[in-house]
Each structure stands twice: as structure tokens, then as C-alpha cells.
Amino acid sequence: MAPKTKEQLEEIRKASRKVIMEAALELFGTRGYDGTSIEAIARKAGVAKGLIYNYFRSKEELLEQVVFEGFREFEPVIEQLLEIGDPRERLRQFIEISAQLIVEKERFYRLYTSTLLTIHTRKRLQKHIAEYFDRMLAELEKTLAEMGIEHPEVEAYTLSSLFDGLGLDYMIFGAENFPLRQIVENILKKYGLEDREAPDGSTSGNHISRANAERFNGNNTEPRIQTQQRGTP
Amino acid sequence: MAPKTKEQLEEIRKASRKVIMEAALELFGTRGYDGTSIEAIARKAGVAKGLIYNYFRSKEELLEQVVFEGFREFEPVIEQLLEIGDPRERLRQFIEISAQLIVEKERFYRLYTSTLLTIHTRKRLQKHIAEYFDRMLAELEKTLAEMGIEHPEVEAYTLSSLFDGLGLDYMIFGAENFPLRQIVENILKKYGLEDREAPDGSTSGNHISRANAERFNGNNTEPRIQTQQRGTP
Amino acid sequence: MAPKTKEQLEEIRKASRKVIMEAALELFGTRGYDGTSIEAIARKAGVAKGLIYNYFRSKEELLEQVVFEGFREFEPVIEQLLEIGDPRERLRQFIEISAQLIVEKERFYRLYTSTLLTIHTRKRLQKHIAEYFDRMLAELEKTLAEMGIEHPEVEAYTLSSLFDGLGLDYMIFGAENFPLRQIVENILKKYGLEDREAPDGSTSGNHISRANAERFNGNNTEPRIQTQQRGTP
Amino acid sequence: MAPKTKEQLEEIRKASRKVIMEAALELFGTRGYDGTSIEAIARKAGVAKGLIYNYFRSKEELLEQVVFEGFREFEPVIEQLLEIGDPRERLRQFIEISAQLIVEKERFYRLYTSTLLTIHTRKRLQKHIAEYFDRMLAELEKTLAEMGIEHPEVEAYTLSSLFDGLGLDYMIFGAENFPLRQIVENILKKYGLEDREAPDGSTSGNHISRANAERFNGNNTEPRIQTQQRGTP
DNA sequence: GATGAATGAGTGTTCATTCAT
DNA sequence: GATGAATGAACACTCATTCAT
Known part of the structure; x- marks a missing residue:
């Protein structure tokens, strides 16, 4: 006392x-x-x-702080990423880490995405996220340019959007129903980057043969909605 | 009387x-x-x-009706798409039309995306959207398989996520700041599909050299926030 | 046309x-x-x-008109009642008719009772009902006085309240669970008035041995509430 | 702090x-x-x-709690009543206390009565009040049976309804215009129960010769409505 | 006479925020 | 630092009433 x-x-x-x-x-x-x-x-x-x-000070400020803190946690990861000299390895890491973050920071991703949608009403958040985006896109473009890829800026936007979409669908489908690992490997292959090891083994065993109708049902225990199933090859 | x-x-x-x-x-x-x-x-x-x-009957029902109506408007477009015999042409049209819808149905896309984020609490919407997703993915996979593409299911998920992400970023960046047209052409090229003509000329002239910091400021008329600019090559 | x-x-x-x-x-x-x-x-x-x-003109006026109309329908019955010369027969008829009205005009009784409870906010209704009450009490008192009953005014109030209470409980218990006929006969007996015939046979066969817990459940089809039963002798 | x-x-x-x-x-x-x-x-x-x-939690729950609380306050009084060994004294006390409650708990009586009228839509209240009714009627019947009164069940219903009616009319007429004390004494006399002392002297001096037209006007201070007066004998 | 779309004040309820302790 | 009772504006929703046809 x-x-x-x-x-x-x-x-x-x-x-x-x-x-x-x-x-x-x-x-x-x-x-x-x-x-x-x-x-x-x-x-x-x-x-x-x-x-x-x-x-x-307010609920709004709490939101801001939570979002800022989320970005802050990305910082060291990004710093580390940027120190990689070989652009191919840098891109590989970028892709792997982005996927990893989708899995490990799902709660933040969800918040981040929903915040994006109403961002025009949130000025301070807008600025913060804009700066983050700018930086990521610039670095990505640089990396792609170093790799000799054509239209590196367009490619950077594409990759960036792809990962935004993957995050969104991963959240919606649920971890068990979304073949994130396979998608990542597919992406790596397109850039000619061998996947030496999956950084998160827990998602690599995904089977995508489940009926898609189940994928929205996430964790809830209620009887799953039945929709027409499609055949899986 | x-x-x-x-x-x-x-x-x-x-x-x-x-x-x-x-x-x-x-x-x-x-x-x-x-x-x-x-x-x-x-x-x-x-x-x-x-x-x-x-x-x-309620705010919730109004939301549902708006979402259902949005999907209903897609129906004829999708029907038409599926009637195309050549899978390459079908995929090309799928990509073109998806991009077109992002532009023309921006408001619906926005609603659709934000609805996805809280969908687990809305059973009827969930079912409706799940069915739509199932159908799109199945058709997309079939098309890709017909084209002889490897892992057509993974590829279908990837493309689907990519367009979800493009929709999201297009909304966030604003039409003038997001190089949707170039991205689409880039995608088409990857699949070896020549872009014979842009279905919507209004977006094809996008210049992506503008300072990205402006892109979040969308349509609103308030003074734009200044963030550090990145060099454009 | x-x-x-x-x-x-x-x-x-x-x-x-x-x-x-x-x-x-x-x-x-x-x-x-x-x-x-x-x-x-x-x-x-x-x-x-x-x-x-x-x-x-308004909802309020509709209420008034419905109540007034209900009283109006009583008029001929009351007129007829007052023409009876023999006070004993007049009282007998008063009691019988009051009971009959409870059964036949249940809807009006219900409205009338609920209106009474909030009557202080309804001036015109108040006046109308006060006049009706005045008249009934006066006639009842006169009848009782003619019969040589002590304290006829107090007795008139008592009888009047008794029938208000019977109406209330009849509505609450439901016709099947409230022994209105037996109660009426009991009342008649107290005044030394033989019950020559029940004017409404439908209620005279009441059995009062049912568990009282059922009596509130009226017509609804949901499972009845279980309360402790009391033994019926 | x-x-x-x-x-x-x-x-x-x-x-x-x-x-x-x-x-x-x-x-x-x-x-x-x-x-x-x-x-x-x-x-x-x-x-x-x-x-x-x-x-x-809701307006409905507030109503329930108020009604339950009202019944709860009756409990000790009823307990005490039931401990009386002599059935004649028990009945006398029942009548006295019932009248007393009408006066002292007027607000509760009013609420209780108005609640009864719409009770079929309120399940929990229904159960609670049904149980109370059951209990009172059972005890009343037992008491009347012990006193050797014929048809004790019918008599119990009658007395119960009478007091419901007295409560109703007392509220409507207002304390000053309703001869509750005299009515109670009249009831006691019918059962051969001498009224040794009025438990509440304040109402015993009621004069019933006032113009009945005034009796509806209760406590409100607005100009009283004039209706035809009836002669008091 | 009869209709029902439209209005807007009012209802029960929620919730960000304050403040005495 | 921490609590939770208290506030009142705002919310989804209802309803008596109006009115063009």
C-alpha cells in the first residue's frame, strides 16, 4: 500500500x-x-x-491509436525487408511476409480494411495510411524495377491490390477454407521465385476441395448454410 | 374523386x-x-x-434489398459472359467486365465490400453472397481449366481476390489516382490475351504519375493533405 | 354505376x-x-x-363513440327493467341481466373497464359514464329500499361493485374457468330470490374444479403455464 | 480519489x-x-x-418489477393473516385488510387492475398473478369451509370479485366519494362478524350524500364537470 | 365514399461521454 | 489510477393524421 x-x-x-x-x-x-x-x-x-x-480522448482517438499501433508493429518487419540486397530475395520475402501478416495479424487486417472503406471521413487516419501506402508502393516498384520487370509501377499496384484482396477473402472465407498457401506459391512461381520453405506451416496443408459454400461460416457453431456444391477436380 | x-x-x-x-x-x-x-x-x-x-420492414432489410438488387443487375452480364464458347475470349471478357463493373458500379462495390467485413452476423446476405461466390469461382475455374492453365482452382481464387483488391483500392485511391486500365492490360498480357479495345475509354487515359499522396483525397473538396511525395520514374 | x-x-x-x-x-x-x-x-x-x-375526427372520438354506442345498447334493456313493478322481481332481473351482459357484451365490458381506469384524462367520457353510474345506483337504491333492505345506498354500491368485479374476473379467468352462473345463483339466494331459469344456458354448466392455473390462459394455444395446483374439494 | x-x-x-x-x-x-x-x-x-x-432491461421488465414488488409487499400481511387460528377471525381480518389495502395501496391496485386487462400478452406477469390468485382463493375457500358456509368455493370467488370491484370503484369514485368503510361493515355484518374497530379511521367518516357527479373528478384541480345530481334520500 | 402514400412528432432504447468518489 | 452512476443526444421504428386522387 x-x-x-x-x-x-x-x-x-x-x-x-x-x-x-x-x-x-x-x-x-x-x-x-x-x-x-x-x-x-x-x-x-x-x-x-x-x-x-x-x-x-474519444472513441475516435482510440480507433486511431489502435490503427497506428498496428502499423507501428509492421515497422521492424519492413525495415528488415528493405535491408535485403538481392531484389529477387527482397520480393520473395515481401510476398511471404505479406501472406504471413494476413494470417498472424488477421484482426488488424480486418480493422485496417474496414477502416479503409470509411476513410474519407477520418482525416488523420487517412494521412497515416496514405503515407504507408506510398512507401510500400515506392519500395515495391523499386524492387520490381531492379528485377527488370516491365511497367514496375503498374506491377506494384497490382501486387499491392492482390494482397489487399487476399486479406479480404482470407477473412471472409476463413483460414480453413481459403487456400492462401497455394496462392502464395502460385504467385512466387510466376515471378520465378522458388518457395524454399513455408514460413508458417499451419496454413500450408490447406485442402481446397471443401465445398465453398462452407467457407463463409467461419467459426460459428450453427448449422452451416447449404448452397449448391460445385464439383472439385 | x-x-x-x-x-x-x-x-x-x-x-x-x-x-x-x-x-x-x-x-x-x-x-x-x-x-x-x-x-x-x-x-x-x-x-x-x-x-x-x-x-x-427494417434497416437490415433495406440493406439486404440493396445488396440483392445490386447482384440482380449483374445477372444479365454474367449470363452473357457464360455463353461465350471460346474460353480465352471468355476469360478476356471476364477480366474486362470485372474492371468495368468496378468503375461503373463503384457504389455497389463499396457496399458489397463493407458488407463482406461484417457478413458473419447477417445470415441471409451471407447465403446470397456465398452462392454468388461459388458460382463465379466455379465458372472461372472451368474457364481456366479449359485454357489448360495449371492449378485452375488456385488461379481462380487468385484472380477473384485480385479483383476484390482492385475494387477496394480503386475506391480508396479514387478513379483519377488508380491506374486500373493499365493494371487490367497488364493482367490480360499475362494470360496472353490481347486487349482489342477498351470498353470504357474514360479510364484508359489514366496517368499514374500524380503524387500518390493525393489519391486518398477522392472527391472531397477540402484542402488536400500534403504527404511526402515519392519520385515518379 | x-x-x-x-x-x-x-x-x-x-x-x-x-x-x-x-x-x-x-x-x-x-x-x-x-x-x-x-x-x-x-x-x-x-x-x-x-x-x-x-x-x-380522431382516434379519441372513435373511442368515445364506441363507448357511447355500447351504453346506448343498454338503454332499452334498462328501460324495460325499470318498468317492472315488483321490486323483488326488478332486483332479480337486474342481477340476471347484469350477469348476462357480462357474458354477451364481454368486449364492451372489457373496453368499459379499461376506460374506467384512465378516465380522469377523458372528460367527455367521464361525464357520460358518471351519469350512467348515477342513474343505475339511484335506481338500484330505490329498488333495494322498496324491498325493505337496510342501508339501501350502501347495498347498492356493494352490488354495483360486485358486478364490476365479476365482469373483471370473468374477463380475466375466461368464461370456461369462472363459475359466473353459480355466483349469480348464490347472490340471488342471499336476496331470497329464486332463480327460475338461467337466461343463458351456455354458462350454467361451468365446472369450477379445473386447476385455477389454467384460467388465465384464455384461448391461446401455447402450452399452458404450470403453477402449483390446489386441491378442489 | x-x-x-x-x-x-x-x-x-x-x-x-x-x-x-x-x-x-x-x-x-x-x-x-x-x-x-x-x-x-x-x-x-x-x-x-x-x-x-x-x-x-426494458419498459416491460420495469412493469413486471413494479408489479412483483407490489405483491412482495403483500406477503408479510398475508403470512400473518394465515396464522390466525379462528376461521371467523381470519375472515374478518381478510376483509378488513383487503379494504385497508385498497386505501393504502391505491396506486398498486390501479396498476394491478389495469395490468389484468391486458394480461394475456404478458406471460411472466400472468404466471405470477395466477399463482397469487390461486393461493388467495384456496385460502379463502378453506376459511369459508371451516366456518361451515355452503358452497365455499363459489363464495370465495364471489368475495374475491367483490373486492376486485371495490378496488376498481374506489379508484374511480375517489376516496371521498366512495363509502368503502360502510360497505365493509355491511359485508362483515352479513358474515356475522362484528367490526370491533376500524383499522383506518380516516375513511370511516365518509358521507355518501354528496352529489355523485363529483365523484369522478378525483384529485384533479380543473373545474369539475357538472352532471345532473340525483336526490339523496 | 374510399384509397393508401406521405408526413413528422413521438416511442423505446443505445451509447459516447462526464464526474463525484 | 479506477469506478460506474448519470446524462442526453441520437438511433430505429411507430403511428395518428393529412391529402391528392
Whole structure:
């Protein structure tokens, strides 16, 4: 019961902030910003509603912070990527890591995508994400140019969109129903990049022969919707 | 003195329904379902709030109807597509038409994408969209198989995701800042499909040399945010 | 299609008015005034919403007219009752007829009772019902006085309240579960009035041995609520 | 700086809950359930509309809680009553207490009666009230049987209805215009039960010679409606 | 006489935010 | 730092009433 030291307080602050942001990431991602209440975030985080306002000025700021933090976590990965000298290896890593992030940061991807859709109403987020995009596209273009690929800018946009689409469909189909690993290998092959090892073994065993109708049903336990099945070769 | 005839009423109902669905499509797409109020839809449609409930039982049903209607408009295009005998031409048309739809049905695409993100909570929509996906993927796979492409199923998923991603980025970047036409031509080239003519000339002149920082600013008239520019080669 | 004569129009008006008031009586009685919408009344009456406003200035006026009409139907019965010379026979008839009205005018009774409860907010109805009450109580008191009963005014109030209570409980328990006929005979006996014949045979065969828990369940077909049963002797 | 203690919070919650239920009791009783808005309850309770939903999940639940609470307050009185060994004294007390409750719990009686009228749509309330009714009727019947009264079940129903009717008329006429005390004494006399002392002297001095026309005007301060007076003998 | 599309105030309910403790 | 009761604006939805035909 002795008064806490500054360091202890700082620890506490950090921990509380973290637990709130975790809950917010989860809920904003799955239910959308407007579909998530502060009450729900507080409940999931196990804190009182009022506490959230000790750390964030508003719900909007909480969203921003969660998104910013998500990008911040990408930083070291990207830095590392850019240090790779060989452009072919750099592209291979870029593709592998992008796929890996889709799997490992699914909650962030979901939030990021849904944020994109309403971004015109969120100025600060808009700026932040624009800068990130700019940078990624520029680096990607440079890499592709170094590899001697024609129209490297167009190709950069294409790859970038492809991964945005893969993230979207991966979320919608669910991990079990979307052949992400095979797609990635297919992409690598197109660029003539051998896939030496799958960085995440958990997705590489995907079978894509399941009825697609099941893929939307995600984790929920209710009886799956039956739609006409298509034959799988 | 007589009450309105059945035809007059039918006419009136159709028009009102239309104007409400138009407003809903626009707003659901740009602000999301939860971010759009019935009040706002009514205001945009120029009708009283209560009238919406003469035509739709609930906000949720309005969303469904707007989405269903959007898919319904695709039907004839898809039918026509499937009648093409030559698989190469069929794929070419598939790619062209998909791109065209991104441009011409931007509002629907926006709604469709944002709906996907929270789809697990909307059973009827889920079923509808799952069936659509199934069908598209199956046809695409068949086409690719006929063309002798390896792993046609993986390729079908890849193409499908690519177009989902293109739709997403096209919306985010804005038509003027996203080189959709060039990307499409690039895709066609990869499949060895010559682009005989662009079906929509309005987008083919895109220059992609503009500062990307501007691309997020879309149509809004507020002063554009300045971010660091990247060099264009 | 020849233009209708004045008499025909008058017929039509009367019929429409009637059908609306019937529907209103039913719904106001079972769901309460505030629980009943004009829409619902129109639907039950099989007419358009707007038509109701051709005959009644407002929902409130419709309520009034329905209540007034209900009292009006009592008039001839009461007139006839008051013409009976013998006070004993007059009381017997009063009791019998009151019970009969509970059964035959259940819908009106329901409406009348629920109206009583919120009567302080309905001035015109208040006046009307007060006059009716005054008159009934006065006549009842006179009858009881003629019979030589002590405290005829108190007795009149008591009898009046008893029948209000019987009406209430009859509605709540439901015809099948409330031994109205036996109660009436019991009352008659107390006043030394032999019950020569039951005016409504349909209720006289009541068995009161059913579990009381069932009596609230009325006509609905859902599984009945189980409450502890009490033994019936 | 510390958060409020559990005890303080409990205190606050209890007080708020109480003030809301008080207001609801008053308004539901006088205006009916559908005629009472949450807004009105909040205003009368002196709290914000939203607060009500901190304590009750819905308007319907608020109604239930108010009714349940009303019955709960009867419990000890009934318990005490049932412990009386002498059936004559028990009946006397039953009658006295019933009358007393009409006076002291007028607001609850009003609510209870108006609830009865629409009870078929409220399952939980229905069950609760059915059980209460069952119990009262069973005990009343037992008491009457012990007293050697003929047809005790019919008599129990009769007495029960009588008090329902007295409650109804007491509310409608208003305390000053309804000779409840005299009626009770009249009832007691019929069962040969001497009224040793009136438990509530305030009503015993009622004069019933006032113009009945006034009796509906209750407490409201608006100019009273004049209806024809009837002579008092 | 009769219709039903249209209106907008009002309803029950939710929720971001504040604040006393 | 942390709590949760309290607020009130905003929401989805309902409904009495109007009116052109």
C-alpha cells in the first residue's frame, strides 16, 4: 500500500492501455467501428468504462491509436525487408511476409480494411495510411524495377491490390477454407521465385476441395448454410 | 374523386422505392451500415423518415434489398459472359467486365465490400453472397481449366481476390489516382490475351504519375493533405 | 354505376361506420386504447386507414363513440327493467341481466373497464359514464329500499361493485374457468330470490374444479403455464 | 480519489431504483402501460431517460418489477393473516385488510387492475398473478369451509370479485366519494362478524350524500364537470 | 365514399461521454 | 489510477393524421 513509484505507475498505465487497445482491436475488427460500443470494449478489457477516457480522448482517438499501433508493429518487419540486397530475395520475402501478416495479424487486417472503406471521413487516419501506402508502393516498384520487370509501377499496384484482396477473402472465407498457401506459391512461381520453405506451416496443408459454400461460416457453431456444391477436380 | 388506380399506385411505389434504395446504396457504401442512419437516408432520398418503413420492414432489410438488387443487375452480364464458347475470349471478357463493373458500379462495390467485413452476423446476405461466390469461382475455374492453365482452382481464387483488391483500392485511391486500365492490360498480357479495345475509354487515359499522396483525397473538396511525395520514374 | 340515391349513400355510411366501430370495440377492448393503432382497426375492419377519418375526427372520438354506442345498447334493456313493478322481481332481473351482459357484451365490458381506469384524462367520457353510474345506483337504491333492505345506498354500491368485479374476473379467468352462473345463483339466494331459469344456458354448466392455473390462459394455444395446483374439494 | 465503496454504490443503486419504480407505479397505474412513456417516468422520477435502462432491461421488465414488488409487499400481511387460528377471525381480518389495502395501496391496485386487462400478452406477469390468485382463493375457500358456509368455493370467488370491484370503484369514485368503510361493515355484518374497530379511521367518516357527479373528478384541480345530481334520500 | 402514400412528432432504447468518489 | 452512476443526444421504428386522387 506504499505509494507507487513513478516507474510502477508507468507500468500500470502501459498495461491498462495495452489491454484496452487489444480489446478495441478485436471488436473494431470484427464488428466495425460503429458497431462497437465503448461499453463492450471495457467489458472485454475487464476495465471500467470511465478508464478508457483516462487513456484516450474519444472513441475516435482510440480507433486511431489502435490503427497506428498496428502499423507501428509492421515497422521492424519492413525495415528488415528493405535491408535485403538481392531484389529477387527482397520480393520473395515481401510476398511471404505479406501472406504471413494476413494470417498472424488477421484482426488488424480486418480493422485496417474496414477502416479503409470509411476513410474519407477520418482525416488523420487517412494521412497515416496514405503515407504507408506510398512507401510500400515506392519500395515495391523499386524492387520490381531492379528485377527488370516491365511497367514496375503498374506491377506494384497490382501486387499491392492482390494482397489487399487476399486479406479480404482470407477473412471472409476463413483460414480453413481459403487456400492462401497455394496462392502464395502460385504467385512466387510466376515471378520465378522458388518457395524454399513455408514460413508458417499451419496454413500450408490447406485442402481446397471443401465445398465453398462452407467457407463463409467461419467459426460459428450453427448449422452451416447449404448452397449448391460445385464439383472439385 | 376516385382512389388512385392500381397502375398509378404501382408507379408511385416503384419510384419511391427506387429513390430510397439509391440513397441507401450511396450511404451504406460510403459510411457503412452502422454509420448510416435512417434519418440520413431519408434526407438524401428527399422523403420522410417514416416512408422508408412503408417499403422496408427494417434497416437490415433495406440493406439486404440493396445488396440483392445490386447482384440482380449483374445477372444479365454474367449470363452473357457464360455463353461465350471460346474460353480465352471468355476469360478476356471476364477480366474486362470485372474492371468495368468496378468503375461503373463503384457504389455497389463499396457496399458489397463493407458488407463482406461484417457478413458473419447477417445470415441471409451471407447465403446470397456465398452462392454468388461459388458460382463465379466455379465458372472461372472451368474457364481456366479449359485454357489448360495449371492449378485452375488456385488461379481462380487468385484472380477473384485480385479483383476484390482492385475494387477496394480503386475506391480508396479514387478513379483519377488508380491506374486500373493499365493494371487490367497488364493482367490480360499475362494470360496472353490481347486487349482489342477498351470498353470504357474514360479510364484508359489514366496517368499514374500524380503524387500518390493525393489519391486518398477522392472527391472531397477540402484542402488536400500534403504527404511526402515519392519520385515518379 | 348510376349515381347513388341519398338513401343508398346513407346505408353505405351506416355500414362503414358500423364495421369500423366493431373493429375498434374488439381491439380497444383487448389491447387497450393506447395499445391499438388506427392501422390495426382499419385492417380488421377491412377498410382503408383514411376512411376512418371520414367518420371520426380522431382516434379519441372513435373511442368515445364506441363507448357511447355500447351504453346506448343498454338503454332499452334498462328501460324495460325499470318498468317492472315488483321490486323483488326488478332486483332479480337486474342481477340476471347484469350477469348476462357480462357474458354477451364481454368486449364492451372489457373496453368499459379499461376506460374506467384512465378516465380522469377523458372528460367527455367521464361525464357520460358518471351519469350512467348515477342513474343505475339511484335506481338500484330505490329498488333495494322498496324491498325493505337496510342501508339501501350502501347495498347498492356493494352490488354495483360486485358486478364490476365479476365482469373483471370473468374477463380475466375466461368464461370456461369462472363459475359466473353459480355466483349469480348464490347472490340471488342471499336476496331470497329464486332463480327460475338461467337466461343463458351456455354458462350454467361451468365446472369450477379445473386447476385455477389454467384460467388465465384464455384461448391461446401455447402450452399452458404450470403453477402449483390446489386441491378442489 | 478511490472509487466508491461497494456499500455506497449499493445505496445509490437502491435509491435510484426506488425512485424510478415509484414513478412507474404512479404513471402505469393512472395512464396505463401503453399510455405511459419512459420519458414521462424519467421526468417524474427526476432522472435522465437513459438511467432507467441501467436498472431495467426494458419498459416491460420495469412493469413486471413494479408489479412483483407490489405483491412482495403483500406477503408479510398475508403470512400473518394465515396464522390466525379462528376461521371467523381470519375472515374478518381478510376483509378488513383487503379494504385497508385498497386505501393504502391505491396506486398498486390501479396498476394491478389495469395490468389484468391486458394480461394475456404478458406471460411472466400472468404466471405470477395466477399463482397469487390461486393461493388467495384456496385460502379463502378453506376459511369459508371451516366456518361451515355452503358452497365455499363459489363464495370465495364471489368475495374475491367483490373486492376486485371495490378496488376498481374506489379508484374511480375517489376516496371521498366512495363509502368503502360502510360497505365493509355491511359485508362483515352479513358474515356475522362484528367490526370491533376500524383499522383506518380516516375513511370511516365518509358521507355518501354528496352529489355523485363529483365523484369522478378525483384529485384533479380543473373545474369539475357538472352532471345532473340525483336526490339523496 | 374510399384509397393508401406521405408526413413528422413521438416511442423505446443505445451509447459516447462526464464526474463525484 | 479506477469506478460506474448519470446524462442526453441520437438511433430505429411507430403511428395518428393529412391529402391528392
